[in-house]
Amino acid sequence: MVRNIAQMVAYTLPSKYAEEWLGDLLEVNNNLIQAGVPRWKINAIALLRIAQLIWVACQITWSDFIDTDWDGRE
Amino acid sequence: MSNARQQSEVKTARAAPEEQLAINSNAPRKIKKPTPREQLVLFAIGYHERYGLEIQRAIKDCSNGSESISVGSLYPTLHNLEKKGLVTSRFGDEVVKERGGARRRYYSLTEDGLYAIKSIQQYQSALLTWQPS
Numbered sequence: 366m367v368r369n370i371a372q373m374v375a376y377t378l379p380s381k382y383a384e385e386w387l388g389d390l391l392e393v394n395n396n397l398i399q400a401g402v403p404r405w406k407i408n409a410i411a412l413l414r415i416a417q418l419i420w421v422a423c424q425i426t427w428s429d430f431i432d433t434d435w436d437g438r439e
Numbered sequence: 440m441s442n443a444r445q446q447s448e449v450k451t452a453r454a455a456p457e458e459q460l461a462i463n464s465n466a467p468r469k470i471k472k473p474t475p476r477e478q479l480v481l482f483a484i485g486y487h488e489r490y491g492l493e494i495q496r497a498i499k500d501c502s503n504g505s506e507s508i509s510v511g512s513l514y515p516t517l518h519n520l521e522k523k524g525l526v527t528s529r530f531g532d533e534v535v536k537e538r539g540g541a542r543r544r545y546y547s548l549t550e551d552g553l554y555a556i557k558s559i560q561q562y563q564s565a566l567l568t569w570q571p572s
Binding site: 368382384385386387388389391392393395396414417418420421424425428432 | 490491492509510511514515518519522530535537538539541542543544
């Protein structure tokens with residue numbers, strides 16, 4: 366389930382970071398599965414992390430927009 | 440820009456130890472001051488190359504679980520540090536099955552990043568030994 370949602374979310378994330386962030390998400394997910402954490406809990410954690418990633422993507426896009434050098438000067 | 444030129448311009452903490460020591464921390468440099476959270480991440484990266492989850496784990500382990508950083512603050516912090524030129528990153532070459540084929544992004548300190556953590560350490564030790572005149 367997480368993998369499918371992650372694939373959809375990948376389109377909303379900055380292309381520079383999508384691979385890193387979603388890879389980290391899947392790694393944490395697999396670590397939790399190996400640790401024997403209940404499935405519902407793993408899915409809840411993953412969904413929370415996906416929501417965080419979308420929020421981070423918005424934050425970064427906004428901060429980059431604010432920092433844009435519109436005049437092209439240093 | 441050629442690859443060799445890029446490499447020479449971005450010197451990272453992966454440099455040889457002698458090269459790290461050659462950095463003159465007394466010479467004043469103009470760097471953008473890191474925030475307390477950015478300082479935490481800079482110290483967590485230290486002299487190694489670390490990826491996001493490793494940085495999180497380093498902070499948690501070294502504070503005995505009393506401090507942690509969520510992905511919601513880690514990734515923007517790393518992004519800001521890169522913008523400030525204190526940190527540089529590269530994709531790892533290894534293929535990790537648990538990551539579904541996605542590569543890890545490894546972060547390391549630039550010369551300015553090293554200078555920043557040395558300045559912070561100097562400032563803290565000066566505070567410890569300061570005497571009123």
